Amino acid sequence: MNDFDSIPDWIAAACLLVGAFLCLTAGLGVLRFPDVLSRMHAGTKPQVMGVLLIMIGGAIRLTGWSATWMLLLVAAFQLITAPVNAHMVSRIAYRRRHVRRDLLVVDELVDAQRGAELRAGQEGMSGDQPADAPEHTRAEDDGRRPSPRDLDDALPD
Secondary structure, X not given: OOOOOOHHHXXXXXXXXXXXXXXXXXXXHHHHOOOHHHHHHHHHHHHHHHHHHHHHHHHHHOOOHHHHHHHHHHHHHHHHHHHHHHHHHHHHHHHOOOOOHHHOOOOOOHHHHHHHHHXXXXXXXXXXXXXXXXXXXXXXXXXXXXXXXXXXXXXXX
């Protein structure tokens, strides 16, 4: 008797293969995409769908309620944690200015960030920057790319 005699076995195999392919494309996207937001998108959207399809394929193929409940729990945690993780990574990247803002179609956070920077400046805080972050370099002030000399000047002695 063949292992793939029934329709549920074929459905499970298809779910496992498509899920593995989506996880592979997520990994390749994280390696290949140029900026933080693109990488974050590649690392969350297809990866979550890939893991869910793998969990569905495993639940169809495996027998027993304990395995099914374990796979359901893994899928639930994946659905809960991946969007939160993506939100936090994108928010930190935006605040630390690691996002190419010229690629954004709509920038809804620019006004909120300006207001937060103004409030932080009035209170003597440096905003969301780390305590040991260098001050703005001359290149940032005039809009050009910083040279190695500018970066060296910004570092503390």
